[in-house]
Amino acid sequence: MENNNQRPVFVYTFACSPDEISLCHMEMRSLFGKETGKNILKTPTEIDPSRSPFIKERIEVMYEGDTLAVICEQVERIQLNGSTFKVIFLKINDLNTTEKIEYDQRRLIEREIGMHIDGEADVHHPERVFGIVTLGGRWYFGKYRKSKPVWLYHSKKPREYSTALSTRVARAVANIAVPEPEGIQAIDPCCGIGTVLVEALSMGINIDGRDINPLVTTGSRENIAHFGLEGNVTLGPISDVSKEYDVAIIDMPYNLYTHATPEDQFSILRHARRFASKVVVVTIETLDQMIEEAGFEITDRCVAKKGMFSRQILVCE
Template sequence: MKRLTPTGEFIYTYAYHQDEEELCHLEMRAFFGKDTEEKVIKSMRGIDPSRSPFIKERIELLFEGAELADILEQAAKVDMESSTFKVIFPKINGLALANKVDYAAKREIERQIGFVITGKADVHNPDVTFGIILFGGRWYFGKYLQSESVWFKHQRKPREYSTALSTRVARAIANIAVPDPAGVKAIDPCCGIGTVLVEALSMGIDIVGRDINPLVVDGSRENIAHFGLSGTVDLGAIADIRQQYDVAIIDMPYNLYTHATPDEQQEILKHALPFTEKLLVVTIDPIDYMIEDAGFTVTDRCIAKKGLFLREILVCERTIEPSPSVEELQEA
């Protein structure tokens, strides 16, 4: 296949349940700096679609046009040589009326584009899959990549809690906390059985876990190993953390094994201040006043629903500098 030069832009399609809309939009904002009701988003940022539990497909754009004829004209210049191909017009719910194309028209457009491309079509096992989409009144064509539901494979863990985050929510939380893993060091200091750790590690995020309960630390280690992942989970209190991290993810303890009182929750947040500038908190209680008292400010938020059970996801940034430790004072 002759090399096709991408434009540097990507189109992502989304699918989510109504209860997941707020969480999905918070993840969108973390990835792209914006969200949308249309379930399609265009961005200069390239993300593996399998990272998100909500992204269905990604099209890496090769060319675009005001009319379908513009796409056909450019597609006619594509020579696949020995590579096979197929063309997909994705099915997207929630599009604006101006961007909707019915099923029969989509199949006809796929056929037309496939006809003008030089090469052999293979609808079952192509070397390259192309995507065509109408969005914002313009036509876009590029390399198509379907998301793989990696989170689904993590649902069956050796160790599990009924109140633990679902793998979909945990994966979104990891993305919101660390939208770009390059050079970022993260910690989950109240990691429980490691639901967030498993999702984060599976995406290549540099994260470590910690918990005060030896039973859940063992469970977290077992869950990580079960999926062939490698990660560190230490036994210890959040107050004992001395290393610096770029972000901390804290799912406030509220289950049978490690329930935290309001005073203990406040202490957890205050102990996070010295070692991280960014904090993502999962809570079932209103704790904005605790966040502020601990020296952080909420910069974004959403509600994650699981039936009638509601969790609030808070993205926080440090607003006051921590007091120097005894060791730092001694060194000074």
């Protein structure tokens, strides 16, 4: 079956460590409205795979069928107009251990499909890349796009902060807060050295930064500029925020110098409630009761672990 006359369909694969499963699933729920335990997902939602630290690759489905023979028949329609191509078999699928397709067989399938495409194969420097994957007993073929680890490039900043979020967690948190950036205005009112700001700005999210510490606001601006990004970072307490925002991201301060007391935490939440209808809270402490007292309802949550250390990430609306 060809997909030309239907709504576009995409197949994504995911990879994460055991410590990241909860965070990965929460990001999936935010970006796609559902999660999968199989590390592979078919959806009509189009997301740049490089947005997520957990998305490995994406196929934009052109053809699908019950057998490989059906796929081979359909790919004969592809018009490459002289372009070279490559076919990649996606290793991640929903097959159980006994059905697993091993390396040699995957290469055979790639070659078999390639033989039915009218064009010149080039495994090293192809101009067009296609992907093939099996999911739910069917085969899916289409345009292949590999994720780029943008978050990894951001891990080396001019200014560092020992307790800052990792760039992977920061990127996922930004996606959870703003799954659809169009028309959304966000704020990080306790932005520190700008780890969340850099990830959000690099994904085209419109976000302001703010902090009460002049050293970290200076560092945040330096980090943003270092990656060729532009963002507004102001100095001052959250109580002075007068602008309305769609969402706020709050990584509760907790290091040796800026640990927020319970009174500080409640004040941060109460002010966030005043200017944002949605808040994503990152905390090492359980703040459920305080969040509810500030007027929020927790609508989703996960735990991001790193060894023995864990953070709670809460979506509050």
